[in-house]
Amino acid sequence: MTGFSASTVSRVLNDKGEQYRISTRTTKKILKAAADYNYYPNRIARGLRLERTETIGFVVPDIANPYFSSIAKTIEVESRKRGYSIFLCDSLDDISTEKELLNLLAGRRVDGIILAPVGIDSGHVTDFRRRGIPIIIIDRYLPDSGIPYVTSDNYSGARQAVEYIISMGHRDIACIQGLNGISLNSDRVRGYMDSLVKIGIKAEKSLIVGDDFGEECGYIQARLLLGRKTRPTAIFALSNLISLGVMRATAEMGLKIPDDISLVSFDEQPYSALLASPMTTVEQSINEIARIAVNMLFDTIAGGNKEGRIKNIMLRPSLIIRSSVKNLLA
Amino acid sequence: MTGFSASTVSRVLNDKGEQYRISTRTTKKILKAAADYNYYPNRIARGLRLERTETIGFVVPDIANPYFSSIAKTIEVESRKRGYSIFLCDSLDDISTEKELLNLLAGRRVDGIILAPVGIDSGHVTDFRRRGIPIIIIDRYLPDSGIPYVTSDNYSGARQAVEYIISMGHRDIACIQGLNGISLNSDRVRGYMDSLVKIGIKAEKSLIVGDDFGEECGYIQARLLLGRKTRPTAIFALSNLISLGVMRATAEMGLKIPDDISLVSFDEQPYSALLASPMTTVEQSINEIARIAVNMLFDTIAGGNKEGRIKNIMLRPSLIIRSSVKNLLA
């Protein structure tokens, strides 16, 4: 439209006018025409030519979980600042779907992937990594996979929670856990047990129950625990959904928190402070985790993070103390 | 690798072997090689050639809001069934960001867009539509824009809620609203007022307060309402966040729901049933909204929905009755 060649237009629109010493008059003409005709370059053609699409894949087990959607927001905003768009992929907590999604993203030639992996088995992820697409793992980590990760220090979070419960005079503390075997869960359980050992109590096996991070698990296990002859005085719930289940169970059984049973939960939520008994929670710095993961990914994409310079990061969570734990010493 | 030309491989991999009468032996060889070498076609090159990328854009004001992340999940899953991936875009509730995102998506040559628009002004959306990229609007609608939408029937939802409150004997019912001027809000307020008119009460202006869907708005307005000499007996909150704010205010003031004040809220949440006083809510069929929107979009992409065949859809929400409204007639 301007009479100039595509090359010249391309150079101007990519801010290389100066480098190629395009005349100011030409530059202005081209920029004006681009604005007038509302021209936006075809990113598909660009991606093909550059072998760089300026897109990243974000794979999560469940985007409807507020925990992951908060992370999604940070990742999207941070990525866009750099001109990147993100493909949202929900693995439905299913490992074969996750595998399929990784292949799909490879076919779409994403420049990198942020993955919150589903399970324990990481074979397909390490396999996948050989294709050369940078991956950063968040939330959980895959031991010995050599893939860089950013997570919370779940061990520390658990210790803070349980040591606080102990400091309030509790000794019979139950732990309702999630999916056994994954790093996130075992780190939390280890923190729970070590806190007890520290004051000379051996963690009783019968007090560690549950096998799923969902609400139903919390409900069922709470009913069982509270139905025992000698019931624990406190419950440590390893996820936001588990504690919802616990609260439903206690309400149904006519028990009050913290009068009849104390409760501390992993994962701060918008409603945590607003419950009948404002809940003491372990808050993870999810925005920080997301931000760091994105930065690590872009470093790797830029080539600044070659093989061998793997950096793993664990962020310390903090305990938000409210009034869901009864003080037995008072 | 197989010795066959790219053309033949392409035909086999796109299931056109039969059409081109490729021999069974060749087909098998190619499929085997593709599997062995873990070959996935370059979707970028494909998109360039076909002028169809099999991607759609999903633009929301805030992906961290569980309401939108639930919708995102359905859209992602439904799209993937058809081989499509979605670009997640967060407009940060900012209209100029929304505008910029639409241009970005156009540059990425998405085949269609699902948009939960930020505000009242829809000029940029109608402008954008002239580029020929199909758009479906959800959550809110843009009156007179001629763009097809799928939303809840907010008027009906409000009537159900308020008529229920009335049926429990309440007459002094306050309404804490969100962003004034958008269809979603005004429809709900209209439903509230009409319900009162129906029983011969003129809606009092002083009982309709608030200007934002956030938690802070609910908190402030609740404190003001409950601090009045003659306080209302019930509050109708027009969003999940507003009702969180109301609950925080009542807790701080030492008031009990429903004994001291009754409450009904828009938007069912996972915790709604688990609050100290399980909350009566208006539940929108968000999964259904998302599913219908996706289907409409794919119809349009497939060309089955030419100009003029615009179809707007409103889904009736349902009232989930729990125990946050006191029965004054008992």
Add this chain to the structure above:
DNA sequence: CTGTTAGCGCGTTCAT
């Protein structure tokens, strides 16, 4: 300071 050429990987048309 600007234009011409070539090629990214694919699917399609034409040719055989």
Add this chain to the structure above:
DNA sequence: ATGAACGCGCTAACAG
């Protein structure tokens, strides 16, 4: 039943 040639829109290399 299969291959060769072409072009989608872009940018980097080369040419002047």
